[in-house]
Amino acid sequence: MSSTTEARRKEVLRAIVSDFIASQAPVGSKALLERHQLGVSSATIRNDMAVLEEAGLIAQPHSSSGRVPTQAGYRQFVDNIEDVKPLSRAERAAIISFLEEGVDLEDILRRSVRLLAQLTKQAAVVALPNLEVSRVRHCEVVALSPVRLLLVLITDNGRVDQRNVELDALIDVEQVHHLREVLNNALVGKTMVQASVELTSLMEQAPPDIARHVLKCATTLMHTLVEQPSDRLIIAGASNLTRVTQDFLQGLPGIIEAMEEQVVVLKLLSNLPELGNVSVVIGEEHEEDRLRSSSVVATAYGSARPLGGMAVVGPTFMDYPGTISKVSAVARYVGDIVAGE
Structure with missing residues (x-):
C-alpha cells in the first residue's frame, strides 16, 4: 500500500x-x-x-x-492527533480570571474542576495534593486571646490548614513569638511524615517557658497532619453525563458508581504522564469494568513537580481534541498559579 x-x-x-x-x-x-x-x-x-x-x-x-x-x-x-484545538482568547481569559480568584490551592482546584465540567460538558475530577509529597512552608501562630491561638499551617503546594488551640495557661506576646520560632524551626522544609516525627520530639524537648503551649500546639498539628486525608477527590459535572445518547446511558449507573469510589478514581489518576502531557484511556482499555463505556482524559498539575491529577470522564465519542486542549490548559494555568507566575 x-x-x-x-x-x-x-x-x-x-x-x-x-x-x-x-x-x-x-x-x-x-x-x-x-x-x-x-x-x-x-x-x-x-x-x-x-x-x-x-x-x-x-x-x-x-x-x-x-x-x-x-x-x-x-x-x-x-x-494521530497532531494539533489539539486551540482555546479562544475569551476562553483563556475566562480560565485565568476564574482560577486567579481562588483564595488557596484547594479553592483553585475546586474552581478548576467546576470549570472543566462546564467547558467540556462532561464530568471532571481532581485529586488534591498528596500530603506525602508536601512540605511545610510556614506555621503561623496568632494569639486570638490570652488562652486561645490560631495555628495556620501552609505547605509548599499552597495548601492551608487552620486550627484553633485552647490553652490551659495564659500566653503573652513574647511567648507567642518564641512559640512561632520553635515550631517553624522544627517544621519548615519537612514532609508531613517528617513533621509528625519532629513534633513528637519537640513535645519531649520543648523550652521550659512554653512547654505547656508547645504540647497543646504539637498535639493539634499532629492531628491535622495525620487525620487530613491525603486522597481527597473533588468531582463536578456528573449530571452532564445524563445528557448524552441512550446507548451511553445504559452504562451510566456503573460509571457514576465507579467515580464515587475513591480507590477507583485514585487508581485512575495514579499513572499520569509527565507534567505538560495528557493521557487518554478509551473504553475497553480501562481495568475497571464499570468504566468501559467511557473515555478518560487525564493529566498532572503542578509547577516544579506533579502535585496531583485531574481528569475529564465522558463517552467514547467525546470531542477528543477539544477535551485534551481544555484539560491541558486548565492544568497548566493551575501550575502557573501554584508557581506564582
Missing part, C-alpha cells in the same frame, strides 16, 4: 470519527464527500471504508447504514 493511500485512509478515519462525534449518527460515504475535501471518487471512499472496517477501525451497525468508529478506531484517531 502506498503512503498516499495510507494517508488518505487515515484522513477518512479522522473524518468519520469527527462526524460521528458531532452527530452520533452513522456516517456514509456520500456525507464524507460532501463535508470533506478528500479529492477522490465515491467508489474510492467506499473501498477505503471497507478496508477500515476489515481492520476493525469502523463498523456498520446495520446493513443499510453508514459506519461508526470502533474503540480501536478512536484509539488510532487519538494517537
Whole structure:
C-alpha cells in the first residue's frame, strides 16, 4: 500500500470519527464527500471504508447504514492527533480570571474542576495534593486571646490548614513569638511524615517557658497532619453525563458508581504522564469494568513537580481534541498559579 493511500485512509478515519462525534449518527460515504475535501471518487471512499472496517477501525451497525468508529478506531484517531484545538482568547481569559480568584490551592482546584465540567460538558475530577509529597512552608501562630491561638499551617503546594488551640495557661506576646520560632524551626522544609516525627520530639524537648503551649500546639498539628486525608477527590459535572445518547446511558449507573469510589478514581489518576502531557484511556482499555463505556482524559498539575491529577470522564465519542486542549490548559494555568507566575 502506498503512503498516499495510507494517508488518505487515515484522513477518512479522522473524518468519520469527527462526524460521528458531532452527530452520533452513522456516517456514509456520500456525507464524507460532501463535508470533506478528500479529492477522490465515491467508489474510492467506499473501498477505503471497507478496508477500515476489515481492520476493525469502523463498523456498520446495520446493513443499510453508514459506519461508526470502533474503540480501536478512536484509539488510532487519538494517537494521530497532531494539533489539539486551540482555546479562544475569551476562553483563556475566562480560565485565568476564574482560577486567579481562588483564595488557596484547594479553592483553585475546586474552581478548576467546576470549570472543566462546564467547558467540556462532561464530568471532571481532581485529586488534591498528596500530603506525602508536601512540605511545610510556614506555621503561623496568632494569639486570638490570652488562652486561645490560631495555628495556620501552609505547605509548599499552597495548601492551608487552620486550627484553633485552647490553652490551659495564659500566653503573652513574647511567648507567642518564641512559640512561632520553635515550631517553624522544627517544621519548615519537612514532609508531613517528617513533621509528625519532629513534633513528637519537640513535645519531649520543648523550652521550659512554653512547654505547656508547645504540647497543646504539637498535639493539634499532629492531628491535622495525620487525620487530613491525603486522597481527597473533588468531582463536578456528573449530571452532564445524563445528557448524552441512550446507548451511553445504559452504562451510566456503573460509571457514576465507579467515580464515587475513591480507590477507583485514585487508581485512575495514579499513572499520569509527565507534567505538560495528557493521557487518554478509551473504553475497553480501562481495568475497571464499570468504566468501559467511557473515555478518560487525564493529566498532572503542578509547577516544579506533579502535585496531583485531574481528569475529564465522558463517552467514547467525546470531542477528543477539544477535551485534551481544555484539560491541558486548565492544568497548566493551575501550575502557573501554584508557581506564582
